[in-house]
Amino acid sequence: MRSLILLLSFLCLVNCKEDKTSETELTTTGSSNYTISFENAAHHEAEITATFKGLKTGEAEFRMSRSSPGRYAIHEFAKNVYNVKVTDGKGNVLETTRPDPYSWGVNNHDGTIIVNYTLYANHGDGTYAQVDETHAHLNMPATFMYAPSLENDTFNIEFKPRKDLNWKIATQLKLVEGNTYSADNLQYFMDSPTEISDHMLRSFEVDGQKINFALHHNGTAAEFDDYFEKVKKTILQQKAVFGELPTFDYGEYTFLGCYIPNATGDGMEHRNSTIVTSTRSLADGADRNIGTVSHEFFHCWNVERIRPQSLEPFNFEAANMSGELWFAEGFTSYYDDLTLTRAGLITREDYIKGLTGTFNYVWNSPGRQFFNPIEMSYQAPFVDAARSVDDINRGNTFISYYSYGSMLGLALDLSLRAENLNLDDYMTLVWKTYGKTETYYTIADLQQTLKAYAGAEFGDAFFNNYIYKSGMPDFETLFETVGVQLKQNIEQPAFGLRLKNQVITSNTMVGSGAYTAGLEKGDKLLKIDGVEINETSDLNKILGTVKPNQTVNVVYERFGKQRTVKLTLDADTSYAISSLNDLSEVAKANRDAWLGAK
Incomplete structure (x- = not known):
């Protein structure tokens, strides 16, 4: 009996081991493995081998991305890929199908697909790639194919720097050894640009x-x-x-x-x-x-970890739209120069004066009558390095969410400071609630956090008036609290158009005298109020002879024909922002708290 028990135990161990091995083989995860070299860098080419392992049987897909982390528009990166050759794990050539311009399909593989291709790259910025004899500047979506079915598996890459050019590797990818790096998944891999250079x-x-x-x-x-x-x-x-x-x-x-x-x-x-x-x-x-x-x-902090729900997960196959960019990009824009001022790299006077351009752009734009800050954020796929050849009317309908959000950040900061609070502490609360815990937020979450920080009345008023609607805060009063003066010189006239060499260079501003009179981009102005103008005429001098609300005759040329129209001049509504020299003790303390080092 004892011998029988031992024999059965032995057989059980063997079978259990075999079963465990089989289970391991069935659950083996895949991986995406790359090598990239730059022998033909002089002609902006990189040679790439992508090996996709652990693919399921049946048709497999691999593709190039159409979007890139931090950008919101479509970018057809597949257009710079050629010399595509595909084999299985044993070296057998595989035929591919092209269901669309940015992906490839493969059948009859053995669980492994090896793709060799050439990449042309000559645009060195934050979205694209550039390869030349000075560097290999690699944004991953613009450079590497990927297999969507392996997006949650490991990504490994071996870079082959040009030793003759003393190239070195800089990247956020995890170093494995030598020139080999890894990422845990597709999202991190695509989010990891790499600079290879001296x-x-x-x-x-x-x-x-x-x-x-x-x-x-x-x-x-x-x-x-x-x-x-x-x-x-x-x-x-x-x-x-x-x-x-x-x-x-x-x-x-x-x-x-x-x-x-x-x-x-x-x-x-x-x-x-x-x-x-x-x-x-x-x-x-x-x-x-x-x-x-x-x-x-x-x-x-703000966008990478304090991250809007609308951008998760990032979609590499389509445009990415978010209504929170006024906060994610705009509040970040508010803090960029503010930080430099606090660090002593911009003088306080220059910072205050430097607010003028963005202030006028936002608050004098007719775009606010068409879209609120959330809807401006929705426009990102059309404006964020997106390209088209047809004419657009964004000068009248769009305000950059960077600029709009920056001015909203300024308004919120000064409004909070008037209540003995500040934007820094609100951002810290958002950080601790959503960023540090990496809990994705919504616009309603931002509003609720402001209510928790500054009170329900304050939080609701700010969002209802300036986020869900396009109202303009009372900046004149807010600026006074920090010793800043806001003025308009409405005694000066304005045309509502941009002119170069007599030709109107952009769509006339909605609601302006020029717009109402029917003048438009491309019109060539010949006379204003009886004064002939030419390519060297100074429009400001001509305007100096007339006043706001005065009507003048304008002779112009459109499509080769001369026309005359009556134009009633507008008042110049642009703002001037300046620092007051004689500050009260309260205003001085407020400015120190706002612009001083923390």
Whole structure:
């Protein structure tokens, strides 16, 4: 009997082991594995091999993305892919189908598909890729195919830098070994731009985490050292808003900077890194470049972790629309120059004066009669680096959610300060409630948080008047609390049009005298109030002879025919913003609290 029991136990162990092995084989996860090299960088080409493993039987799909994290419009990245060759895991050539312009279908594979292709890349910014003999600047959606069925599996990539060009790798991807990196899933992989170049690197630690700046530029190490000191000050002032840095994956955050003539100016936020590109060198553009650094780093809180529900999960196959961009992008825009002022990199007087352009753009735009801030945010897929060839009327109907949100951030900050509160503490509450816990928020959540912070009456009034509607806050009163003067010179006339070499260059502003008179883009002005004009005429001098509400004759040419129309001039409604020199003690204290270092 004992022998029988031992025999049965042994058989059970063997069978159990076999069953466990079979189960493991059935549940083996897939992976996406890439290599990329740059032998033909002189002609902007990269050679890429993508190996997709663990595919289910039947037809498999692989594709190029149509959108990129941080952008909201469609970008057809497949247009720059060619020389596509597909085999199975044994090297057998597979035929592909093309169900649409951006994807490929494959049958009769053995669970593995190997795709070799060439990528053309020559646009170095925050969305696209650029390969040349100065660098390989890689935004992942613009560079790498992917298999949607493997989106939740591991992504591995081996970069093959040009050793002859002293290239090094900078990325937020997790280092495996050597030049091999990984990501846990498609979302993180696509969100991980990579700069491969002969760049300089600077780092500093904040509360046990490392902030890196990998800069590809043609300047000196000393210029970079000076610039990095400004970056440090900026980061520390932003940290002071929230009281802490986010917890970065792998304990690091990396700026990927390209300040080179062949780049295209841009900035693009990512979870643990950001791309900042500019044609301006540090020698002549450091003060402007730092503004993008400030904006993008603030995003590591606001949009990357304080994240709207509408952007989750990010869709790589379609445009991404969000009604929260006035907050995600706009409030970030408010803080970019505010941070630089608090860090001492912009003077208070210059900051206050610098509000003028954005203020006039937002509050004098006819666009507010068509869309509120939420609806302006919905327009992102049409304006965020989107391209079309037909004429548009956005000068009359659209206000950038960056600018609109920035002015709303200013209004909310000053309104809260009038109640002995401030926007910093509201942002901190939003951070602790939604960002730190990585709980995606809605507009209603933002409103509820403001009510919890400043009271129901205050929170409802702000959202009902300025977010769900397009009202303008009482800025004159708000500015007075911090010793700032807001004025309009309505005794000056305005046409409501833009003129260059006698030709109207943009659609006339809805409601303006020029619009009411029927003047439009492309019209060539010949006479105003009997005064002949030519390509060198000064329109301001001509306007200096007339007053608002005065009617003048305008002779113009349209489609080769001369016409005459009566135009009643408008009052100039543009605002001037200036800092008062003689401040009360209260106003001085309020301004110090607003613009002073934290």
